[in-house]
Amino acid sequence: MTAPQNELDAFRADVSAWLRDNRPADPGFLLPQTFMEVGSDEQLDFLREWQYKVWSAGYLGLAWPKAYGGGGMDPAFQSVADQEMRRAGVPICFNVIGLGWAGPLINDIGTEEEKAKYLKGILSGEDIWCQGFSEPDHGSDLGNAQTRAVREGDEYVVNGTKIWTTMGNYAKYMILLVRTDPEAQRKYDGLSFFLAPMAVPGVETRPIRKLTGEYGFTETFFTDARIPAECLMGEEGDGWKIAMKTLQYERGAEAGAAGGLAFVRIVIDDLVAGLAGVRRDGAPVLEDPLLRDQLVRLVMEEKAIALGDRRAAIAPLATDYPLSLPLSHKLRWTEHTRRMRQFAINAQGADGARYVGDDDALAGGFWQRAYLNSFSATIGGGTSQVQANIIAEHVLGLPK
Structure with a gap:
């Protein structure tokens, strides 16, 4: 049973206020866009301290058992906390393999000894997986x-x-x-x-x-x-x-993750805002009819992914191919992300070749870095080609 809406609304207000008061200052060095770019001790120390702070405040592992460091609450509360973290644009919770994969697995099929040994350290960030x-x-x-x-x-x-x-x-x-x-x-x-x-x-x-x-x-x-x-x-x-x-x-096909942000979420609104000052032939680049057509396609795709994820949770709307949406989420989302970031670079014209460290790079080379980093998501958890095979075999029933 989902938590009462009035409780969720009050909780959302609490999370939003806490994030506003506790959002960390710019550390003065480049922060990872995803957990797959943590490559220095200073990044690790910063992110470990942030994850510990989020967990200590009660906004991480909300649906995990209290006995092992969680909140013992309805998963809807964690969804609200995650939404507010995305909205606030705070740093990631870096221990993603523990929070999202090892932890849920141990929670689900682990022994009591394994749960007691591993789960709390995953949430606090003390034990990296x-x-x-x-x-x-x-x-x-x-x-x-x-x-x-x-x-x-x-x-x-x-x-x-x-x-x-x-x-x-x-x-x-x-x-x-x-x-x-x-x-x-x-x-x-x-x-x-x-x-x-x-x-x-x-x-x-x-x-x-x-x-x-x-x-x-x-x-x-x-x-x-x-x-x-x-x-x-x-x-x-x-x-x-x-x-x-x-x-x-x-692959996002089964629930149970502790929550938190695994990556810097970039959506179409961010893309439009990022390209607002870019001009081509003296006119705003987003006035170009061809680019606008491509942008609308990306908008439609982003909306379809969001609606598809909501539909997957409503059994009567997913009876024909009940596994199609969960099993295809990883493929749809990672490929859309890659195409959207590539669009941002193409729209910059020759300036799209500029990178982090170039004073003239748009947003400090954010989009170029984001595009190159997007390939790790299309490979991790099974390449896009492997994901297509999974859909073909396990959803459509096609032969190997």
Whole structure:
């Protein structure tokens, strides 16, 4: 049952007032646009302090159990808090893999011991999580994971490499998918899932410098790394099932995230405002008929995504293909975001080539940086091509 509207309205007013009074000042250095660009200690310290402040005020993890640091409230309250954070344009809550993927998974299927051990640290920002799914030679083909874990007494010895482990160099824990039975008849049956500590001998991370010049991603190497057997989630061979459940959270197809902002949200209104002073051939660029036509298409797409998400929560409106909207959200949203940011650069003409650090760049190169960073979202959680296959197979029933 949804919370009474009068309670939600009063709560919204409280959140708005708190954000107005506690919005952090400009730190004097570039802040990440998403959790995938946290690449320096000063960024991490700033964002960790902010997340702790949001959680301490009671605006993060509102729907998680009180016993583990949450608020024990109706999820509608967290939705209100998130809306107000977006409206206020405050910094992100950086520990997204914990808040959005590992935490909901542990909340849902974890043991009481796992919940007590991990959940509060995720909310406070004390314990950073990363994800060990993709591998250099297998990309999004998780079923082909070759990182090995061999049981020796009360430990598993892990060897292999994971890539795109966002904030792996700062993480305390990793959700780790490994192969424990290479002889399994079906490759999916030989995988296991670990809530693995990072601070053990044999685990090494190397930051990856991106096209933007920023960091955030790492490559993680396991060389005879010993992981306690108690870190195994579920049973040996349950890895594929648990990984698929985790990806449901990552792709936005299943609820349970703690909330907070995972990225700087940029919408059409921001695009229009950002291009207001841009001129072409002496006239405002947004008066160009061709650009206006493209802009209207983007407006329609943004509205359709928003309405689609609302429709997905109303069962009678989603009976024909009940999984179509949740399973397609990630593909629709990330590709729309990429196209919108590309439009912003194209509209600048030759000035679209300017970047952060150029005094003449529009908004300090914000749109150029945002466009280049948008590709990480079209890859993470499964590439757009993989998402299209998921929709084809699991929504439309097409053959592989």
